[in-house]
Amino acid sequence: MSDEGSHGTRPRMLRARVLSGLIPFAGLVLLWMLLWGQFTWLAFITGILLAALVSTVFYLPAVRLSGRFNVGRGVVLVGVLLFDIVFASLQVAWSALRPRYTPSNAIIVVPLVTRSDLIMTFTAVITGLVPGSIVLDIDRDEGTLHLHTLNVASAADVPALKRGVLAAERRLILAVGSADDLARLQKSTYAKEAGVQSTGEGGTG
Numbered sequence: 001m002s003d004e005g006s007h008g009t010r011p012r013m014l015r016a017r018v019l020s021g022l023i024p025f026a027g028l029v030l031l032w033m034l035l036w037g038q039f040t041w042l043a044f045i046t047g048i049l050l051a052a053l054v055s056t057v058f059y060l061p062a063v064r065l066s067g068r069f070n071v072g073r074g075v076v077l078v079g080v081l082l083f084d085i086v087f088a089s090l091q092v093a094w095s096a097l098r099p100r101y102t103p104s105n106a107i108i109v110v111p112l113v114t115r116s117d118l119i120m121t122f123t124a125v126i127t128g129l130v131p132g133s134i135v136l137d138i139d140r141d142e143g144t145l146h147l148h149t150l151n152v153a154s155a156a157d158v159p160a161l162k163r164g165v166l167a168a169e170r171r172l173i174l175a176v177g178s179a180d181d182l183a184r185l186q187k188s189t190y191a192k193e194a195g196v197q198s199t200g201e202g203g204t205g
Helices: 003-034 039-057 069-097 117-131 156-177 179-187 189-194
Strands: 106-112 135-139 144-150
Touching: 003 039, 003 117, 003 135, 039 179, 069 117, 069 156, 106 156, 117 156, 144 156, 156 179
Parallel strands: none
Antiparallel strands: 106 144, 135 144
């Protein structure tokens, strides 16, 4: 009986190990294509080669997967991201063409809800994809993003920018976040201010 159990456990462990390595590999390929802004065969092949090089030379820690994916929330995540990219592009273009425009910028720190490396990384990627903001640093220990943002005339503009980043993180958590991420979201100050409610996982904070 023990031999049968061990034979059944080994394939599952092997699949889990392969999957945990495949996720960061695929993430590197996707990140490479997003950075170049091209979804072409050339970008895909060079992304695979780069991911293979990075995976071989540098150690990639195992990714803890939540084991859940909400299709509806995923569609909302992608749809809002595309809208934000187009809207922000128009804003940046108008600022560049506007007569007598004086650039104003700031560096802000956004404390995130999650402690998941995966959610934290993709929140930074999504934020950096939207024109007008650049991610300068990710503080894993503190769970914060350091951003350089445009069109910040005064301190009164900062809260809205932070809310935008936290909203992107919230959409990620609702789409692929773990039970711990969902619980943290419910208890967060942002959730209480925005009236965020549970989708069935966890209780209200």
